[in-house]
Amino acid sequence: MKDQQQSSVALPLPAGRAAHALGVWRNPGLWLVLAVVGLAGAYPIITNQAAIREAIFTILLSIALASSLNILLGYTGYVSFGHVVFFGLGGYLGMYLLSSGVSLPVAVLAGGMIAGLLAFLLGSAILRLRGAYFALATIGINEAMRTFISNFGPFGGPTGISLNFAVYKPYGGAAQALWLTYYSLLILTLVAIVLSFQIKHSKFGLGLRAIREDEDAAEVMGVVTPRAKTWAYVLSAIIPGMAGVLFFFKNGNIEPLDAFRLHFSIELLVMVMLGGQGTVLGPVLGAAGYQQLRGFLLTNPTFKDYQLVLAGALLLLIVLFIPAGAIGWLRSRFPRLRRVLP
Amino acid sequence: MNPGFLLAYLIDGLLIGFVYGIAAMGLTLIWGVMNVINLAHGPMIALGMFGVYLLYVNASINPYLALLIVGAIGLGGGFMIYWIAIHRVINAPHLSTLLATFAVNMIIVGLGTAIFSTSPYTMDFSLGSLRFGMVTIQGTRIVAALAAMLVTGGLYLFLYRTATGKYVRAVANNRAAAELMGIPSARILALSFGLGTLLAMVSGGLIATFFPFTILSGGTYELKSFVIGVLGGLGNPLGALAGGLILGLFEGIIPALVPNTWVPVFEFLLFVLILLVRPTGLFGAKR
Numbered sequence: 269m270k271d272q273q274q275s276s277v278a279l280p281l282p283a284g285r286a287a288h289a290l291g292v293w294r295n296p297g298l299w300l301v302l303a304v305v306g307l308a309g310a311y312p313i314i315t316n317q318a319a320i321r322e323a324i325f326t327i328l329l330s331i332a333l334a335s336s337l338n339i340l341l342g343y344t345g346y347v348s349f350g351h352v353v354f355f356g357l358g359g360y361l362g363m364y365l366l367s368s369g370v371s372l373p374v375a376v377l378a379g380g381m382i383a384g385l386l387a388f389l390l391g392s393a394i395l396r397l398r399g400a401y402f403a404l405a406t407i408g409i410n411e412a413m414r415t416f417i418s419n420f421g422p423f424g425g426p427t428g429i430s431l432n433f434a435v436y437k438p439y440g441g442a443a444q445a446l447w448l449t450y451y452s453l454l455i456l457t458l459v460a461i462v463l464s465f466q467i468k469h470s471k472f473g474l475g476l477r478a479i480r481e482d483e484d485a486a487e488v489m490g491v492v493t494p495r496a497k498t499w500a501y502v503l504s505a506i507i508p509g510m511a512g513v514l515f516f517f518k519n520g521n522i523e524p525l526d527a528f529r530l531h532f533s534i535e536l537l538v539m540v541m542l543g544g545q546g547t548v549l550g551p552v553l554g555a556a557g558y559q560q561l562r563g564f565l566l567t568n569p570t571f572k573d574y575q576l577v578l579a580g581a582l583l584l585l586i587v588l589f590i591p592a593g594a595i596g597w598l599r600s601r602f603p604r605l606r607r608v609l610p
Numbered sequence: 611m612n613p614g615f616l617l618a619y620l621i622d623g624l625l626i627g628f629v630y631g632i633a634a635m636g637l638t639l640i641w642g643v644m645n646v647i648n649l650a651h652g653p654m655i656a657l658g659m660f661g662v663y664l665l666y667v668n669a670s671i672n673p674y675l676a677l678l679i680v681g682a683i684g685l686g687g688g689f690m691i692y693w694i695a696i697h698r699v700i701n702a703p704h705l706s707t708l709l710a711t712f713a714v715n716m717i718i719v720g721l722g723t724a725i726f727s728t729s730p731y732t733m734d735f736s737l738g739s740l741r742f743g744m745v746t747i748q749g750t751r752i753v754a755a756l757a758a759m760l761v762t763g764g765l766y767l768f769l770y771r772t773a774t775g776k777y778v779r780a781v782a783n784n785r786a787a788a789e790l791m792g793i794p795s796a797r798i799l800a801l802s803f804g805l806g807t808l809l810a811m812v813s814g815g816l817i818a819t820f821f822p823f824t825i826l827s828g829g830t831y832e833l834k835s836f837v838i839g840v841l842g843g844l845g846n847p848l849g850a851l852a853g854g855l856i857l858g859l860f861e862g863i864i865p866a867l868v869p870n871t872w873v874p875v876f877e878f879l880l881f882v883l884i885l886l887v888r889p890t891g892l893f894g895a896k897r
Contacts (some may be wrong), residue, residue, distance in 0.1 A: 341705070345703075347704060347705045347708065349708070393886055394882075394885070394886065396886075397885060397886075397889060399704045400641075400645075400647045400704045400708070401885060401889050403647065403704065403708060404647065404836055404840065404881075404885060405882055405885045405886070407833070407836065408836070408837075408878050408881040408882040408885065409878075409882055411833060411874065411878045412875060412878035412879050412881075412882060415871070415872075415874040415875040415878060416875045418871060419869075419871050419872055419875060426871075534712055537705070537709065538709070541705070541709060545705075573723075573724040574720060574721075574724060575720070576716050576717075576719060576720030576723065577716070577717050577720035577721055577724070578720075579716060579720075580713045580714070580715070580716030580717035580720060581713070581717060583709060583712070583713040583716065584694075584695055584710060584713035584714070584717070587699060587706050587709045587710045587713060588695070588698045588699060588710065591699070591702060591706055
C-alpha cells in the first residue's frame with residue numbers, strides 16, 4: 269500500500285525515548301480521539317439513561333477490540349481471523365473465577381493475563397506462518413478452543429457458566445453492577461486507544477510497520493522480527509481478554525458459541541477495514557459506524573431480513589473501492605490532515 | 611467395542627471422506643491457482659444442498675441428475691463471483707481477497723436465510739442399503755463416493771489432458787510467465803474459480819442425499835475443507851482427496867474411542883499442528 273508507505277516515511281523520528289513520550293501526549297490527534305470517545309462515553313452517565321448506555325456499551329466494546337486487533341492487523345500486517353479467541357478465553361476464566369467468589373477487578377486482570385499468556389505461547393509458534401497460512405491457523409485455534417471448551421467439564425461444557433445473583437451483591441445489586449461494568453469498559457476503551465497510539469508512535473511500532481511493509485527487509489535492518497511480532501500479538505490480546513470478562517459479567521452467563529463466535533471476529537476485521545487499518549482513529553470510527561449501521565438495519569422493518577445481505581454488499585464495496593478505509597482515504601487524499609487524524 | 615460396528619464406522623467414514631474430499635478439492639484448486647482462500651466456499655456447499663433438494667422436491671428430478679444442473683449453476687455462479695468480487699483485488703494483500711469472499715459469504719447466507727430460514731431440511735430419498743455380514747451400508751453413501759471418484763477423475767482428465775487444463779496449471783505455476791505466453795490469465799482465473807465453486811456445489815448436493823442440512827451447514831463443511839486442504843497440502847487437488855479420506859476415517863474411528871463431541875477438537879488440533887509442523891501438508895503443496 270503506497271499511501272501507508274509514504275506516511276511511515278513522513279513520520280518524525282524521535283531523538284530520545286523520554287522526549288518522545290512527551291511528544292506523543294502533545295499530539296492534537298490523540299486528544300481529539302480521546303475527547304470524542306470520552307464525551308460519547310460520558311453521555312449516558314450524565315443523562316442517566318440505561319437504554320443509551322447499552323447502545324454505547326456495544327460501541328465501546330467494539331472500539332476496544334477493534335483497536336487491539338489493529339495493533340496486529342494494521343501495524344504488523346498479520347490477519348488474525350480468530351481474534352475472538354482471546355475475548356472468549358478471558359471471559360471464560362473471568363466467569364469461572366467470579367462464580368467461585370473472586371472479585372471483579374481480579375477476574376478482569378486474570379482474563380487479560382490468560383489472553384496475553386495464550387498469545388505469547390501461540391505467538392512464538394504460529395507467527396512464523398505468513399499471509400493466508402497465519403489467517404487459517406488463527407481460525408483453527410479459535411475452533412479448537414471452542415470445541416475443547418464445549419467438552420471441558422470445569423467450564424460447564426456446552427451449557428457454559430451462569431452467574432448466581434449473589435455475585436452482584438458486593439457491587440450494590442445487578443443494576444449498580446451494570447453501571448460499574450460500563451465505567452470499567454469506558455476506562456478500558458480509553459486505555460486501548462492510548463495504547464494503540466503509543467505503539468504506533470514508538471520505535472517498537474515503527475519496527476512493526478517495517479514488518480508489515482517487508483518482513484525480510486525489516487529483519488535485515490535490525491528489527492528482531494519474531495520478538496516484535498510476538499509482543500504485538502500479546503499486546504493485541506490483553507485488552508480483548510479483559511473486555512471479555514466485563515462483557516460476560518454483565519451478560520450473566522457464557523456459552524462456547526457466544527464466547528468464540530467466528531463471525532464476531534470477522535466483524536472486528538470489517539470494523540478495522542471500514543475505518544482504516546493502520547490508523548489510530550480508523551478502528552474507533554469503523555467500530556462506531558459499523559455498530560450504528562447494524563443497529564439501524566436490525567431495527568428497520570424493511571431491511572430487517574436483509575441485514576446481512578446489505579452489510580455484505582457494503583463490505584464488498586469498501587474492499588473493492590476504498591481498501592484503505594475512511595481515515596486512510598482521508599489521509600492520502602488530504603496529507604495535511606495527517607497531523608490531526610492519527 | 612464390537613468389531614462389526616467399528617468396521618461399519620470405518621466404511622461409513624471412508625465413503626463420506628470421498629465427498630469431503632471433493633469439497634476440499636474445490637477450495638484447494640482455487641488456492642493453488644489464484645492464491646485466494648475462498649471464504650464463500652461454505653455457502654456454495656449449502657447452495658448445492660438446496661439446489662438438489664429443490665429440484666428433487668419441486669420437479670422430482672433424480673438427485674444425481676440434479677447434480678449436473680447444480681454443477682452447471684455452480685460453474686456460472688463462480689464465474690460471476692470472480693468478475694464481480696475478486697478480479698479487482700486479485701493482486702491486493704490477502705486481507706482484501708479474504709474479506710471480499712467473506713462479503714460474498716454474507717450476501718449468500720443473508721439471502722438464503724431470508725428465503726429458507728435457518729430451519730433444517732431433510733431429503734426424503736433412499737437407495738436402500740447393502741448388507742455384508744454384520745455391516746450395513748446405505749446405498750446413497752456408496753453412490754456418493756462413486757460420484758466423487760467420477761468427479762475427481764473428470765477433474766484430473768481436464769487438468770492433465772486438455773489444452774485449457776494445461777493453461778490452468780500454467781497460471782497456477784506462474785501467472786506472469788503464463789501471460790507472456792499468451793494465456794488469457796484473467797479468464798483462466800475465472801474458470802478456476804468457477805470449477806472450485808462447481809466442486810463445492812456438487813459435494814453439497816451429495817451430502818444432502820444423506821444428511822439433514824440448513825443454510826448455515828455450509829460453514830461446518832467449509833471448516834472441514836480447510837482442515838482437509840491443509841492436510842493434503844493447499845493447492846494439491848489429489849492431496850485433498852487423500853486428506854478427505856483421512857478425515858473421514860478420523861470421524862469413523864474417534865467416536866468409537868471417545869464421545870462424539872471430541873471429534874472436532876481433534877480435527878482442529880490436527881489442523882493447527884499440521885500448519886505448524888508441515889504447512890505444505892502431508893502430500894506436498896503447490897508451492
